[in-house]
Amino acid sequence: MSNLLARYAESIFWLARYVERADNLARVLDVNETFSHDTKGYSNWESILRLYNDSEVFYKSGRHLSADSVIQFYVIDGTNPGSVLSCLRMARENARTLRPLISTEMWTQLNIFYRSLCARKEADLAEPKLNELCRFIKEGCQTHFGITGETLYRDEGWYFYILGTNLERADQTTRLLDVKYEILLPSPSHVGSALDVSQWNALLRSAAGYHAYRRIHPRGVSPDRVAGFLLLEQHFPRSVAACVCQAAETLVKLRALYRLAAGQGSEARLLAFRNRLTMETISAILARGLHEELDWIQRELIVITDSLGNEFFGCGTASSVA
Amino acid sequence: MKINGGKGTAAETESSTPRQCSDFPAGPGIFGHYDPAGYFCEMFGRPGHLATHTSAIVERLGALPLADLRRRYAAAERELLNFGITFTVYSEKGQTDSILPFDVIPRVISALEWRKIETGVEQRVKAINLFLNDVYHRQKIIKDGIIPADLVFTNANYRREMQDFDVPLGSYTQICGVDLVRGDDGEFRVLEDNVRTPSGVSYVIENRHLTRRAFPDLRRHFALRRVSDYGERLIDSLVELAPNGITSPQVVLLSAGTYNSAYFEHVFLAQEVGVPMVEGRDLFVDANHVFMKTINGPQPVHVIYRRIDDACLDPNVFNAESVLGVKGLMSAYQAGNVTLANAVGTGIADDKAIYAYMPQIIRYYLGEEPLLPNVETHVCRDKEGLAYTLAHIKDLVIKPVGASGGYGIIIGPRASHRKLEACRANLRANPQNFISQSLVNLSVCPTLINRRIEPRHVDLRPFVISGRSTWVLPGGLTRVALRKDSLVVNSSQGGGSKDTWVLE
Numbered sequence: 001m002s003n004l005l006a007r008y009a010e011s012i013f014w015l016a017r018y019v020e021r022a023d024n025l026a027r028v029l030d031v032n033e034t035f036s037h038d039t040k041g042y043s044n045w046e047s048i049l050r051l052y053n054d055s056e057v058f059y060k061s062g063r064h065l066s067a068d069s070v071i072q073f074y075v076i077d078g079t080n081p082g083s084v085l086s087c088l089r090m091a092r093e094n095a096r097t098l099r100p101l102i103s104t105e106m107w108t109q110l111n112i113f114y115r116s117l118c119a120r121k122e123a124d125l126a127e128p129k130l131n132e133l134c135r136f137i138k139e140g141c142q143t144h145f146g147i148t149g150e151t152l153y154r155d156e157g158w159y160f161y162i163l164g165t166n167l168e169r170a171d172q173t174t175r176l177l178d179v180k181y182e183i184l185l186p187s188p189s190h191v192g193s194a195l196d197v198s199q200w201n202a203l204l205r206s207a208a209g210y211h212a213y214r215r216i217h218p219r220g221v222s223p224d225r226v227a228g229f230l231l232l233e234q235h236f237p238r239s240v241a242a243c244v245c246q247a248a249e250t251l252v253k254l255r256a257l258y259r260l261a262a263g264q265g266s267e268a269r270l271l272a273f274r275n276r277l278t279m280e281t282i283s284a285i286l287a288r289g290l291h292e293e294l295d296w297i298q299r300e301l302i303v304i305t306d307s308l309g310n311e312f313f314g315c316g317t318a319s320s321v322a
Numbered sequence: 323m324k325i326n327g328g329k330g331t332a333a334e335t336e337s338s339t340p341r342q343c344s345d346f347p348a349g350p351g352i353f354g355h356y357d358p359a360g361y362f363c364e365m366f367g368r369p370g371h372l373a374t375h376t377s378a379i380v381e382r383l384g385a386l387p388l389a390d391l392r393r394r395y396a397a398a399e400r401e402l403l404n405f406g407i408t409f410t411v412y413s414e415k416g417q418t419d420s421i422l423p424f425d426v427i428p429r430v431i432s433a434l435e436w437r438k439i440e441t442g443v444e445q446r447v448k449a450i451n452l453f454l455n456d457v458y459h460r461q462k463i464i465k466d467g468i469i470p471a472d473l474v475f476t477n478a479n480y481r482r483e484m485q486d487f488d489v490p491l492g493s494y495t496q497i498c499g500v501d502l503v504r505g506d507d508g509e510f511r512v513l514e515d516n517v518r519t520p521s522g523v524s525y526v527i528e529n530r531h532l533t534r535r536a537f538p539d540l541r542r543h544f545a546l547r548r549v550s551d552y553g554e555r556l557i558d559s560l561v562e563l564a565p566n567g568i569t570s571p572q573v574v575l576l577s578a579g580t581y582n583s584a585y586f587e588h589v590f591l592a593q594e595v596g597v598p599m600v601e602g603r604d605l606f607v608d609a610n611h612v613f614m615k616t617i618n619g620p621q622p623v624h625v626i627y628r629r630i631d632d633a634c635l636d637p638n639v640f641n642a643e644s645v646l647g648v649k650g651l652m653s654a655y656q657a658g659n660v661t662l663a664n665a666v667g668t669g670i671a672d673d674k675a676i677y678a679y680m681p682q683i684i685r686y687y688l689g690e691e692p693l694l695p696n697v698e699t700h701v702c703r704d705k706e707g708l709a710y711t712l713a714h715i716k717d718l719v720i721k722p723v724g725a726s727g728g729y730g731i732i733i734g735p736r737a738s739h740r741k742l743e744a745c746r747a748n749l750r751a752n753p754q755n756f757i758s759q760s761l762v763n764l765s766v767c768p769t770l771i772n773r774r775i776e777p778r779h780v781d782l783r784p785f786v787i788s789g790r791s792t793w794v795l796p797g798g799l800t801r802v803a804l805r806k807d808s809l810v811v812n813s814s815q816g817g818g819s820k821d822t823w824v825l826e
Contacts, residue, residue: 003572005604006615096406096580099589100599104405111406156617260618312617 004156008101010313011094012157015102016164018091019110022084023141024172029074030134031180031206033067033127045070051175052082067127075125075133076117084137088114103151106144113140159254163247163308170243171301174294176207177230181223181290200226207238227290228282240297241277247304248274266307273300350384352391353768358777362508362765364429371508375432375825382540383427388773394536395426395770401535407528407586422525423818425769426536429780429800430823436547439510439784440794442694443500445684447786450517450671452687454494457670458484468682473703477676479669481632483639487656490563491789494665497556497627498786499523499798502694504765511697511762512680513781515672518664519629522799522819523785524590527552529821545826547796552785553594559789560595560625563661571624573597574614576605578630578646588629595627602630607650610657625661632666674723674757675701697762703754711758712746718758720745733809735761764809767820769802779803781811782822797822 032048045067049055054073057080063069077083092114095107117137125133145165152158180203200221204210213221213229213236233239237246248270255263277297285293349356349366358366365380367373383391402421431439456463457474464471474480499520501513530549557573564571577588579601592599604614605623613620628635634644636651654660670676676683678699684692700707700718711718720732732745749756766777784798800820801811811817 003598003614003616003618003621005598005600006617007601007604009617093580096585099406100592107406108404112404115403160617258618262617262619314615 006312006314008098008157009160010309011097012101013160013164013308013313015091015094015098016161017168018087018094019141019144020165020168021172022087022091023138024169024176025074025082025084025087026134026137026141027172027206027208028176029071029130030138031176031202033130033134034202034206048074051178054080054082067130068125071125071127071130071133072122075137076120076122085117088117098157101157103147103153105147105151109140109143109147113144156254156258159250160312162250163254166243166247166250167301167305169238170240170247171298173207173230173238173240173243174297176203177227178291178294181227197221204229209236209238212236224282224286227286231285231293232277232280232282234278241274241280244270244274244277262311263308264311266304266311269300269307270304273304350381352386352388352775353380353384356768356775356777358766358768360506361763361777361779362504362506363777364504364765364767364780365427366768368506368508373432376430379428379430379540379544379823382543388775391426391770392773395424398424398426398532398536401532402528407524422813423804424529424532425778425802425804425818425820426533427768427770427775428533428821428823429767429782430825431797433825435510436796436824438693439502439782440796442510442512442692443498443502443784443786443794444792445688445690445693446500446512446515446680447495447498447517447788447792449680449684449687450498450515451492451494451788453683454665454668454671455492456687458667459486463683463686466686468686469676469679473675474670477670477673479632479667479673481667481670483652483656484665484667489665490565490661493563493789494668495671496559496563496663496787496789498788499783500694500786502782502784503697503762504782505762508765510694510782512677512694513697513762514674515677515680516783517668517672518631520783520785521584521587521629522783522801523552523795524587525819526785526795526797526799526822527594528590529819533821544823547824547826549795549797552787552795553591553596555787555793555795556591556627557595557597559787560597560627560663562789563663564624565658565661568624572614572622573625573627574605574623575599576626576628576630577601578634582629584629591627591629597627602634602645602647605648605651607648607654610650610654610659612648612651612654612660623660625663627663632669635662635666674721675703675754678757698760700758702749702756702758707758708749708753711749711756715742715746715749715758717761719761720749720756720758723755723757731810733761761809764803764811767800767802769804769820771804771806776806778806779809779811780820796824 028048028051032045046055046065048070049058058070058073061079063073073080074083076085078085078089080086088110092110095102095110099107117140120133148161152161180199200223201210204213204221204226207230209229212233213226216229216233217225229236230239232241234242234245236242251263251267251270254260255267358368362368363373365373365376399421402424407421453463457480463469464474495517497520499516499522501516502510503513504510527549560573561571573595574597575588575592575595577585577599579585582588588599598614600614606613606615606620608620612623612626614623630646633641634646636647636649637644638649639652640647651660652666655662655666677696678701681692681696684690700710702708702711711720716734718734720734722730732741734742737745764779764781767780768775769778771778780800780802782798782800785795787793787795800822801813801817802820803809803811803816804818805816808816
């Protein structure tokens with residue numbers, strides 16, 4: 001018999017998602033910085049704005065496009081709900097709500113992490129220091145995941161945490177792939193060039209997948225292989241397929257272990273989604289169009305999130321639980 | 323150390339010979355320049371009655387270099403921030419997390435003194451409970467003319483819904499805090515009772531953790547009464563309250579949520595007690611039974627340790643605007659399907675006007691003299707009380723009835739002429755809204771202020787858990803007014819806290 005409050009389940013689900021989102025945002029900024037150095041004059045900071053559909057808000061607020069302004073917007077701008085700072089603030093607010101449930105270590109680390117990000121000055125954010133900044137954010141997020149794995153009591157709350165992590169990660173990986181694919185594909189003549197290869201390598205590194213990729217494909221980096229790896233590679237923990245499989249397994253286990261009547265619809269949808277992804281090939285996806293496929297995956301993830309919200313949290317989805 | 327011009331040492335504090343204004347060596351080390359400025363000092367006592375129980379502690383603390391003490395203080399403060407042991411202050415500029423400042427120098431109570439306090443507050447809580455039971459049943463104390471009827475029935479904290487309702491075990495006040503102060507004579511007096519939802523107990527326990535980490539070398543040498551079993555005592559007393567026939571009750575703590583300034587304490591207690599912490603929106607009432615909304619649907623709830631006010635409990639009965647409570651909770655309570663701790667309507671007993679009658683209440687129900695006296699109090703609704711207050715306003719503390727948090731208090735000797743005139747006008751217009759008390763020169767405790775050890779005024783709030791039996795948490799919350807000369811110890815008014823040591 002489970003007595004986990006629905007509100008707590010929702011909070012811990014979103015706690016995981018916000019930290020995962022902050023982690024990925026740091027990865028996107030980091031890899032983008034690498035690209036912007038390699039491609040002379042290509043103002044691809046704009047692509048990040050497009051990636052998160054933020055162009056309008058960004059320009060409306062009177063900002064001008066520059067590396068520093070985009071970085072500020074996505075790192076410490078508290079008015080941008082999609083910034084790292086906002087994500088971590090939401091994560092911390094959720095953690096505050098969850099204080100009775102989570103370990104003291106989890107709370108303390110998140111609290112210190114958030115406070116030290118708040119203490120960063122604008123000067124610390126300038127482009128030359130971006131690398132260090134992204135490393136700081138990634139490390140903070142990874143530490144959170146590590147501490148959670150080591151200290152969080154593994155009852156129902158834990159399952160919702162894992163669900164949140166994986167659904168968010170799947171979504172973020174599609175975004176990472178989407179923007180880079182767009183930048184990298186337009187000139188097919190580049191394919192196989194030194195520049196092209198270094199950019200794909202950077203993309204893989206941003207997803208912490210470079211070495212794993214090399215082990216599977218020791219010879220040569222190509223867009224379709226990289227896309228295939230990030231989308232479908234079952235053994236790579238950041239691939240969409242791996243995340244969706246993990247999410248599906250988690251939900252099945254959660255419902256069975258705690259004999260939950262709720263969640264039937266979500267489970268069915270998630271299993272179907274997993275089945276489709278595990279049987280997919282990258283050539284078939286590319287033939288249909290990668291953009292469209294990524295769009296579909298993102299929409300499917302939203303539907304599943306809504307369904308979990310309706311069936312477990314009792315109030316549809318609310319991405320802001322502060 | 324200087325007391326009224328004299329100087330004492332740790333060694334000499336052993337002796338209780340009255341000090342003439344002769345020169346004697348300064349206190350050890352960092353206490354060398356400490357001067358309690360004529361106030362009763364918790365660490366050193368007063369001339370003629372120098373404290374002996376603290377001499378070993380004074381010696382060890384005194385031997386620490388000031389820089390070392392400051393380093394330990396900084397570490398403790400950092401720890402509070404990292405742990406997020408904070409209360410949140412909301413302003414236009416957004417939210418800031420503030421810590422309740424912690425002073426590293428403990429307040430020490432001897433075993434003998436503690437025994438007096440313990441029996442005194444036990445007696446008081448017993449009487450309060452009998453008083454509440456009487457007020458909500460036969461009202462003998464009113465009929466016998468001890469307490470004026472209108473003082474009870476026109477009081478905002480009297481809840482007619484509780485009339486003739488039998489609470490489980492006849493216990494109204496499972497959790498109480500009794501505020502004690504100590505004047506120049508060194509006598510403990512009750513300043514205020516807190517029998518609604520007293521807060522601060524989490525700081526008692528956290529402060530002990532902080533001291534343990536700040537002074538691993540110091541604590542070893544002294545045997546202290548422990549405070550760590552508060553959670554177990556509390557859950558035992560909550561389980562006792564379960565409705566009839568429920569053998570393993572679901573207990574929850576009802577909080578106002580993350581925006582409440584005491585949120586940290588709610589979290590702390592829920593964890594110590596090991597029960598789910600819920601908000602009003604997590605609960606609902608169906609057919610007079612209370613349920614919480616879980617991922618697996620509704621689950622029954624039997625005992626609610628509520629940390630929200632009566633007025634917010636049930637919009638059907640009390641404040642209809644409040645979103646903190648649960649619709650139908652009162653009828654479930656009255657049907658006996660759920661128990662609330664503390665009971666509804668206890669606020670009548672800690673009202674400042676009723677407080678003045680507490681000595682009579684104790685004599686009436688227990689046939690005993692109060693072990694802990696009240697601070698001398700004048701009820702301004704009485705003609706004599708008002709006349710006395712108006713005549714002696716410059717020497718009195720004027721307190722609004724029904725307020726808390728140290729707001730609206732006028733300290734006569736320290737108020738400007740204009741303030742006193744305004745206060746006089748208020749008193750004449752609405753005398754029933756005020757009481758006055760003689761000014762207690764609160765005792766002081768050596769406190770680390772920047773680079774010096776200075777005297778700062780303190781009070782003490784022991785916590786009492788009662789039900790089938792009564793238990794007093796050894797020590798309690800020592801609040802300290804960190805502003806120089808301030809007598810107001812409330813955290814909202816620049817107060818901090820200290821660890822309170824009760825010696826074995």
